[in-house]
Amino acid sequence: MPQTPMHTDTSPLLEIRNLQTHFFTHDGLVKAVDGVDLTIQPDRTLCVLGESGCGKSITARSVLRIVDQPGRIVGGEIIYRAADGRTVDLAAERPGSRRMREVRGKDIAMIFQEPMSSLGPITRIGQQISETILLHRKVTKAEAREIAIEMLDKVGIPDPTGRYMAYPFELSGGMRQRAMIAMALSCQPRLLIADEPTTALDVTTQAQILDLIAELKEELNMAVMLITHDLGVVAEVAEDVAVMYMGKVVEYGDVHDIFANPQHPYTRALMASIPRIGAERRDRLPAIRGMVPHPLSRPSGCSFRTRCDHAIPGVCDQSEPKLQPAAPPNQPVSCMIKR
Amino acid sequence: MTAPLLSVENLDMVFGGNKRDAGVRAVDDVSFDVMRGETFGIVGESGSGKTTLGRCIMRIIDPTAGKVTYRPDDSAPVTLTDLDKAELRKQWQSIRMIFQDPQSSLNPRLPVIELIGQALRKSEGLTGKALAERVAQLLQQVGLRPEFLHRYPGAFSGGQRQRIGIARALATGPKLVIADEAVSALDVSIQAQTLNLLQDLQDEFDLTYIFIAHDLAVVEHICDRVAVMYRGRIVELADRDTLFRTPAHPYTRELLEAVPVPDPSRRRDRKKTVPVPTGVQSAGCAFAPRCALATEICRNQTPPKRNVGGAEVLCHHVT
Numbered sequence: 178m179p180q181t182p183m184h185t186d187t188s189p190l191l192e193i194r195n196l197q198t199h200f201f202t203h204d205g206l207v208k209a210v211d212g213v214d215l216t217i218q219p220d221r222t223l224c225v226l227g228e229s230g231c232g233k234s235i236t237a238r239s240v241l242r243i244v245d246q247p248g249r250i251v252g253g254e255i256i257y258r259a260a261d262g263r264t265v266d267l268a269a270e271r272p273g274s275r276r277m278r279e280v281r282g283k284d285i286a287m288i289f290q291e292p293m294s295s296l297g298p299i300t301r302i303g304q305q306i307s308e309t310i311l312l313h314r315k316v317t318k319a320e321a322r323e324i325a326i327e328m329l330d331k332v333g334i335p336d337p338t339g340r341y342m343a344y345p346f347e348l349s350g351g352m353r354q355r356a357m358i359a360m361a362l363s364c365q366p367r368l369l370i371a372d373e374p375t376t377a378l379d380v381t382t383q384a385q386i387l388d389l390i391a392e393l394k395e396e397l398n399m400a401v402m403l404i405t406h407d408l409g410v411v412a413e414v415a416e417d418v419a420v421m422y423m424g425k426v427v428e429y430g431d432v433h434d435i436f437a438n439p440q441h442p443y444t445r446a447l448m449a450s451i452p453r454i455g456a457e458r459r460d461r462l463p464a465i466r467g468m469v470p471h472p473l474s475r476p477s478g479c480s481f482r483t484r485c486d487h488a489i490p491g492v493c494d495q496s497e498p499k500l501q502p503a504a505p506p507n508q509p510v511s512c513m514i515k516r
Numbered sequence: 517m518t519a520p521l522l523s524v525e526n527l528d529m530v531f532g533g534n535k536r537d538a539g540v541r542a543v544d545d546v547s548f549d550v551m552r553g554e555t556f557g558i559v560g561e562s563g564s565g566k567t568t569l570g571r572c573i574m575r576i577i578d579p580t581a582g583k584v585t586y587r588p589d590d591s592a593p594v595t596l597t598d599l600d601k602a603e604l605r606k607q608w609q610s611i612r613m614i615f616q617d618p619q620s621s622l623n624p625r626l627p628v629i630e631l632i633g634q635a636l637r638k639s640e641g642l643t644g645k646a647l648a649e650r651v652a653q654l655l656q657q658v659g660l661r662p663e664f665l666h667r668y669p670g671a672f673s674g675g676q677r678q679r680i681g682i683a684r685a686l687a688t689g690p691k692l693v694i695a696d697e698a699v700s701a702l703d704v705s706i707q708a709q710t711l712n713l714l715q716d717l718q719d720e721f722d723l724t725y726i727f728i729a730h731d732l733a734v735v736e737h738i739c740d741r742v743a744v745m746y747r748g749r750i751v752e753l754a755d756r757d758t759l760f761r762t763p764a765h766p767y768t769r770e771l772l773e774a775v776p777v778p779d780p781s782r783r784r785d786r787k788k789t790v791p792v793p794t795g796v797q798s799a800g801c802a803f804a805p806r807c808a809l810a811t812e813i814c815r816n817q818t819p820p821k822r823n824v825g826g827a828e829v830l831c832h833h834v835t
Contacts, residue, residue, distance in 0.1 A: 228703040229674075350562075379561035379730065384774040406704060409733075409776030413783060432780045450708040452737035454760060454775060461715065462737070464708035468673055484705075 188258060190368055190400050191217040191240065191285075196253035196268065198232075198239045207472045209235040209248065211424035214500060217368065222394065222401040224415035224432070226408065226447075230469055232424040233404045237370045240402075241281050242272040259284065260367065283313040286361035290373040292353035295360070296345045303329070303341030306360045313364040328359040332389060351382035358389065365397055372404045387414055408451055412436060420444045423469065423480040426500055430508030440510040442485045479513060487514055519587050520549035521692060521724050522573070527582030529565070529572050529748075542568040543579065544748035550692070555718070555725040557739030557756075559732060559771075565748040566728045570694045573726070574611055575604055586611070588691050609639050612685035616697035618677030622669040628655070629665045632684045639688050654683040657720075659713060675706035679713070686717065694726045699734060711738055732775050736760050744768050747802035754827030764824045764834045767803045801832065809833045 198210035210232045217223050227233045238244045240255055255267040257280065270277045289295055297305060306325035310316060316324065322341070329337035332355040345353055354374065361369060371390065375383035391414060394401050405411060411418055415432040420441065428441040439445045446465045467484045470476055476483050482493040493513050500511040527546045533539020542565045550556045560566045572579040575596055584596040588610050596607060615621035622631055632651045636642045642650060652662035658679040669677055678698065685693055695714070699707045711734065717723060729735050735742055742759045744752040744767065752765040763769045777783075801807070804814040811832070819832045 228705060380732070380774040381561065381770060384776070387776070407776065408704070408778040412778045412780045413776040415780070436778070436780050447704055448778070450705055451778060452708075452711075452733040453778060454733045454736050454772065459737075461712050462708040464712055465705035466709075468675055468706060469703075 187219055189216045190219045190258055191215075191402075192254070192256040193236070193240070194254045194256070196236065196239060196255060197251050198235050198244055198248055199251050201247045201249065205473045208424050208475070209472070210239060212253070213421075213424070213426055215419055215426065215429075217400050217402055218417070219367070219400050220394075220398055221416045222391075222403060222414055223417045223419065224411040225402065225404045225419050225421060226406065226411050227421035228406055228469060230423075230472065231421040233421050234372050236421075237287065237372055237402065237404055240267060240370065241285060241287055242267060242270065242277050243281075243287075257284070279313075282309060282366075283364045284366055285368045285370060286364065286366035287370040287372065288354075288357050288361045288374050290376050292350070292357040293345060295357050296353065298345055300344075301341070302343050302345060302348070302356050306356075306363050309360055310363050324363060325359070328363045329356065331393070332356070332359045332362075333385070334359070351378055351386070354378060354382075354386055355389070358386070358393075362393055362397065366399055368400045368402065369394070370402045370404070373406070374403070375410065376405070376407070383410075390414070408448065420447075423472070423475065425480065425511065427481065427512070428508070428510045429500065434508050438508075440508060441481075441512050442487050443481045446484075446486070479511075489514060519593075521552045521587055522550040522726075523583075523585040523587075524548050524550075524573065525583045525585070527569070527572055527584065528580045529568050529577070530580045541748050543572060546582070546745075546748075546750055548743055548750065548753060550724060550726060551741075553718075553722060553724055554740040555727050555738055557735040557742040558726065558728045558745060559730060559735050559742060560745035561730060561771075563747075564745040566730075566745050567696055569745070570613070570696050570726060570728050574608070574613060574694060575599075576613075586692070609635070609688040610690050611692045611694070612688065612690040614678075614681050614685050614693060614695040614698045616700050618669075618674060618681050618701070621681055622677060624669050627666045627668055628680060631669070631680060632687050635684070635687045651683075651687075654687055655680075657686065657717070658683045659709075673706075675702055675710065678702060678706075678710055682710075682713065682717070686721070689721070690723065692724045692726065694728070696728045697730065698727070700729065700731060707734070714738070732760075732772065744771070749802060749830060750828075751803065751830045752827055758826045762825060762827075764827050764829045765803075765831050766807050766809055766834070770806075801830075 193213055193215040196210055196213045200207040200209055213236055225233045235244060239250055250268050253268055256264050257267050258264050265276060267280065303325050306328060307321040310321040310324050326337045326341055329340055334340050334352060334355050348356060375386050378386060390401060403414060418430060418432050418435045419426045420428040422443050428435065428444045439448055449463045450465055452462060465484050470483060478494040478496055479498050482488040498511040498513045500509045502509050525547050527543055529543035531540045531542055546569060558566045558569060571577045573584055579597065585593050586596050586607065587593040594607060599607065629648060629651050632654055633647050636647060636650055648665060652665055655662050655664055660676060660679050699710050702710055718725060727735065727739055736756060739756055741755050743750045744765065746767050752759065752768045763772055800816050801814045801819045804810040813832050819830045822829050824834055
């Protein structure tokens, strides 16, 4: 497979710089996103890989400014480059501002693991899609209906005209997922954020949905930010990969480099710990010991050091590693011992 | 002893149904044996009937037809499907279950000592200090600290809760443990720990597992033999290597092809999205509407069980 250069000359569609999203809970301050840098290039797929609680979903929700209370962006920038070339810092906008509402849904659309979190239960599928189109595009009701049916057809829903009138509960899980994708793509977004879009689905349905996202990405020329915990899904669809742990990106790079040559101990341990079909039989899986520390008792220094086999006392617990270029160029890694 | 620990014969589970309506055949004429000390995997997609099958074996729900025979020791075999409630409860001490969601399978208002100890109190009459000691010992066996005795489930992470669920299953000294998607809800790094734990416990206590899961990589890792279910039927049953190296049934092949491979240099060739079949196949092979090999016979006749290269396969075409 030919390797694509990681950075093309085109300017990035979205640049997240030192993003900090914190939750002010009764028990204390939870730094869910703690200084994340990410770049999304137009026409490329970035996968954000991490376990639950690593901040991958909150990063995505920060971009759209839909972080729930008591969460708040306390620092950093989210620079979005609009179609006309102007840039806007989404982190500085009010969540309800006019500009934000324009970006949300029209320029950047999001799909979720659970389709019912974005589909209303008592409104017909078609009407929900039409409403979105009418909100963001200058079309008549009849045109919106036509576009909606076309989208339902495009995402592979059989009998789209009939299903236009269906309620969400009348569709299966996979079909609902498709309907949600149809709605998200109905305004031809420039960036699709997909948060665990196939986690609740069967493998055969998952394959279909991943193929569908890849096809539509080509057809509509959009960028995709896909959030997942599944290394298989990452290998399948990603071009760029960011690995997150406890609110930070610990490794970033081209998908082929990351899989062929993982640098961060966490990335390596993660890759070693999954069973693989057809691989040589192992009696035991090399598991990562312990568990993710409680967010309120973050270890000093490197947050992974309590579970890391390579941690060096006096080094890893002293200062916090920053994401910086390691062995192969263009694959930044945040680790005290990898430099 | 060579007799299987558990034999399932022609098990049917039909939900609903009356004179006019056939109902839903969640489990359809399923037969298999589980050998002592093995891990028997049941894989399938949602709605394939794998969970219902597990529940029918335990008789959490009563199967519509069929027979389940359990041979815990040298004495006469027990026909689970013939037992009354009281006799069944006695068997439930040696057949235990682990559930997918440790969140909903543990009562949030009971402390760990009660969650794990209830069964011991009932079966062995343990109380007070003796009970606390036994539960503390069980906690240690699943890798939790004995001080956790009086904590509530809310104080634990998902992985720890699943360990509590495992300790509860082990409490009464079971021979057979039915694990229904026991690691599916866990994070990648916790999943590996839990799989290792299940294997250690199997070695230590001579456990036999029925491992119900949808994750094929996990099933290949942990199971000795595997049954693939589709719409209530076992369409293929083989030992692990045969099934994963030379899958015979078209459905097994489709399933294996759909699994994303964690290696970007081996991305599968993108196929056009397969049209999703509409309508339900009433006669013949349930997989026929989706199958590339399907012919007239598949739509009319139920496929026979055949032996194909060491695997039991339910298909008209593969040989």
